[in-house]
Amino acid sequence: MTGRRRVRKGRLLGVILVVALVVGGCTAGVSRLLGGNQLADEPVTVEVVEGMGAGGVGDLLAEEGVIRNASLFKLQARMDERASQIRPGTYEFQPGASFDEILTALTAAPSEAPAFTVTIPEGLNVDQTLQRIVEAEGSPFRLRQLRRALNRVALPAWVPKEVPEGGEFYEGMLFPSTYEFLRDASATDLLARLVDQTQTVMESLDVPAEERYEVLTVASLVEREARVADEQPTIASVIYNRLDQGVRLQVDATVVYAKGEVVNRVVESDLEIDSPWNTYRVDGLPPTPISGAGEGAIAAAAEPEDTDFLYYVVSDRDTGEHAFAKTLAEHNANVARYRAQRAAEQEGD
Structure with missing residues (x-):
């Protein structure tokens, strides 16, 4: 009797142990299923x-x-x-x-969704462009969602496959314009439309495929430097003339891009920023465009004015017009004239 009781008792303990393990495993599994991430605070x-x-x-x-x-x-x-x-x-x-x-x-079957409109001005970089889309009235998109979708958008074959560290493959490729999108459009399709529009403009201007990236890069500089549309072909000519003569471009807009923040004016210390985009320190064009360029700037870069100008400086702060020069002596005179004008204006204030 005693032996049988011990056997039964041992079996009973074994069964209890197995049940405990099964229940414990199920509890852990349910816990894993019911636990999880924190919910968002808004739709x-x-x-x-x-x-x-x-x-x-x-x-x-x-x-x-x-x-x-x-x-x-x-x-x-x-x-x-x-x-x-x-x-x-x-x-x-x-x-x-x-x-x-x-x-x-x-x-559910798709239904006609309401539309929203977004206006992307010329001269914005990729991050600023995505932010404009997010901030457009009625836009359903968030910045992280657009950034993730952008990496799925195919680029034309003429866009380089590599850029320096810190560079942006899509810089200059999101064409500035006013667009209307349905609210149920995918972020990828929306951004692909902007890229396609850049390609369309290049084709409409008959820019050869092998020249398009250089033209787009020059156009981005022109877009950021020229406040007066009529001056765009002239500023483009200055850029090409300096490239042809091996003179550094020294374009302030590239310094602002290299700095990575919006500033009202470039100071002396900014010119020493160590960056492939700082054309005060590196020869030739920056490795990528620095902004989205409109059709006028792209046309100017594709067909620049025929000049001998190598320099320009602002001549009228209110209008943004520039004075152009062929020699350094002429340029220095234009700079002195502008500084004297500014000093007189400040005294009058």
Whole structure:
């Protein structure tokens, strides 16, 4: 009897141990499923791209703070036939939306969405352009979403495949203009349209493919330097003349770009910034454009005025007009004239 009791007792302890392990494992699994990321504080816009399955959608929603746990979403998706009918597009969700609400939206037939308009001025860099899109009235996009989408936009073959460290592949490629987009347009499609417009302008101006990147880079300098449209071809001629003669460009706008912040004026210490974009320190053109250039600046860079000018300086601060010179002596005289004019104006104030 005693031996049998010991055997039964041992078996009972074994069963209890197994049950405890199973329950513990289940509890840990449930804990993992129910735990997760923090929810966002406001409605979230996400872009579901072609071919993204329920697993990818779950990861995206968790990352953006729509749901807490991607694993739980994926588990529910395996048991719902709608998960195989997810449509690509841009969607807006409330943080904490239920699985059913999310899947209903992702599989609903597309409807005509309201449009929003964004105006991108000439002379903005990539970051400023993306910010304009975010700030446009009715825009459904966030900056991080646009930045991630930009990396999926194909560039023309004439754009270099490498840029120096800190460079931006898409600089100069987002054409400045006024655009209208549907609110359910994907961020990738929106940005691709801006890139396509740059290509369209190049083709309309008959710029050879092998010259387009140089033309776009020169155009970006012209756009940032010329406040008067009529002067764009003249400033372009100065840039090309200096390049032809091996003279450093010394364009202030490149210094501002190298500095990485908006400043009202360039000071002496800025000229020493160690950067491939600082044309006071490096020969030739910067490795990329420094801004988005409009069609006028691109046309000026493609067909510059025929001059012997090597220098220019502001001659009228109010209008932004420049005085151009062929020699350093003439240029110094123009600089002295402008400084005297400014001194007289300040005394009058």
